Amino acid sequence: MKLKGVFAAALLLAGSALTAAAGAGVTAVTGVTVIPMDSERSIPNQTVVIADGRIVAIAEAGTVTLPVGADRIDGAGRYLMPGLADMHAHIYGFNNEEEEVAYTPVAEAQLLNYAATGVTLVRDAGGSPGHFSYRSRVSAGDWIGPDLFVASPIFEGERNVWDFTVKVTDPSAVEPLVADYAETGYWGLKIYHTTSSEVFDAIMASAQAHELPVMGHVPFDVGIDATLESGISSIEHLRGYDFDGVPVASLWADGGRSRERFSSWNRMTLERRDELVSKTVAAGVWNVPTLAVNRMLFDPATRTRVIEHPRFTRLLPAMQQGMQDLAGLDAIFSAESRDALGEAYPVMLEFIKALSDAGAGLMTGTDSAVPGYVPGFTVIDEIQSFAEAGLTPFQALQASTIAPARYLGIADDRGTVAVGKRADLVVLNSNPLEDLSALWDLSGVFLNGRWHSLADLEAAMDEQSAVAAE
Structure with missing residues (x-):
C-alpha cells in the first residue's frame, strides 16, 4: 500500500507535465522492471514516462493514460536503471x-x-x-x-x-x-x-x-x-x-x-x-x-x-x-x-x-x-x-x-530513478542485480530524455568508422 501511494503521488505531480506535452516529446517505457538504485530492490511491471528530459511519472503498467502521440517503448522483460x-x-x-x-x-x-x-x-x-x-x-x-x-x-x-x-x-x-x-x-x-x-x-x-x-x-x-x-x-x-x-x-x-x-x-x-x-x-x-x-x-x-x-x-x-x-x-x-x-x-x-x-x-x-x-x-x-x-x-x-x-552534489537530480529527476537512464535486457554481465546486454539509453536504441547507436558507430576509414 505504501508503494502504491508513492506512485499515486508521482502521477499527481506529473499530470500537468503530461497534459502540457500533449504527446509531443513524451516517451513511455511500458511494463519494465525498475531498478531505482535508492535501495537494493527492483519493481516489476512499471510504466516510466519521460518528457522534457525528465522523469514525469512512474506507475504500475496500465494505470497511466498516455497522451496521444506519445512514443512507447516495450519494456516487458527488460530492466530500467540509472545511467x-x-x-x-x-x-x-x-x-x-x-x-x-x-x-x-x-x-x-x-x-x-x-x-x-x-x-x-x-x-x-x-x-x-x-x-x-x-x-x-x-x-x-x-x-x-x-x-x-x-x-x-x-x-x-x-x-x-x-x-x-x-x-x-x-x-x-x-x-x-x-x-x-x-x-x-x-x-x-x-x-x-x-x-x-x-x-x-x-x-x-x-x-x-x-x-x-x-x-x-x-x-x-x-x-x-x-x-x-x-x-x-x-x-x-x-x-x-x-x-x-x-x-x-x-x-x-x-x-x-x-x-x-x-x-x-x-x-x-x-x-x-x-x-x-x-x-x-x-x-x-x-x-x-x-x-x-x-x-x-x-x-x-x-x-x-x-x-x-x-x-x-x-x-x-x-x-x-x-x-x-x-x-x-x-x-x-x-x-x-x-x-x-x-x-x-x-x-x-x-x-x-x-x-x-x-x-x-x-x-x-x-x-x-x-x-x-x-x-x-x-x-x-x-x-x-x-x-x-x-x-x-x-x-x-x-x-x-x-x-x-x-x-x-547532484544526487537530487541524478543517480536514481525517481520522478522529477533527469532522464539519464539505461534499459537492459537482463537483470544486473543478478549478474553484472547484464550491463553488456543493452537495449538502449536515455540521454537527457532522448531515447537511443542500441541499433541506432551501433548504426551511428558504423557510420563514424566508415567516414574515418575514407
Missing part, C-alpha cells in the same frame, strides 16, 4: 585549430561509444577549451554522448610526465591559473604526482578560495597521510596508498614505476591498511581506483577479451589499433613491474573491500582513452572489478550511479 558514470576519463581535447581538426572526430567517437555502453555521465580528468565545445554539442543533441564534467588542465611539477600538462614550479603562479580556471567554468582542479609540496599547498589554498574541488594523484613529495588531511576530494588510481612506505628518492628515480613501488601493497601491514582506511573515511575522501586499468597492464587475457568483443569492430580504426598495440604502455612499465602489479592485485582488491566496508566513497573510473582502455567498455569492466573485490552487485552498481551523483 552509468566514468569518473576518470580522458576525452581528446584541443587548444588550437590544428588540434581541433585532428581530435574533434575522435572525441565525438569516444562520447558515442560511451553512450553505446550505457554511460550517461563522464568526469574528464584533464580538460581543455575544446571540452566545452563538446559539452555544448552533446547538450544541443548534435552529438550523442554523456553529460561532461570537465576538470582543469593537469597541474604538474618540474619533472613532468606529459607535454600537454601545465608545468608549475612557482607557488605564486598558482592563484592566477586557478582564478582563470574558475572563471572559465572548469568543474574542479586536477593534480599529478609530480607536483611539489609547495605548489600542492598553494593549489589547495586557491581551490578552497574559489570553491573548486581537487582530484588527482598523491604527489610523491606530499605522501598519502598529508594528502588525506589536505581537503582533496578524490584520489585517482589508489595513487599514494600504492607507494606508502617507499622512499621518495626511489619514487623519483624511475617515476614510481618500479617493482619496489608496486610491491609496497604486499608489504603493507593490516594495521597500516586499517589506519589508512580510517583516515580516508574521516577525511571524506573518495577513491576512483581504476582497477580494470591495472588488470589490463598485467593480464593479457583481459586485452584479448576486449578485442574479441562483438562490438569491438565498430570502434574507430584508430581505437582498435590502440587496443591491439599496447607497446607504449608496455614500454613505460617493465615486465618486472607488471609482474609485481599482478602480485599486488589481490591486496588491492582487499583494500577496496575494506574501504567499502568502512563506508568510504568509491566510484568507477577507467583512465580511457589511455591506449588500450576503450571508452565505455572499461566502465563495465571496472564495475565487475568491484564485484571481484567482494562488493555485491548492488554495491558495485552504486559506485557507477548514485555514488558519483552524491560526490558531484
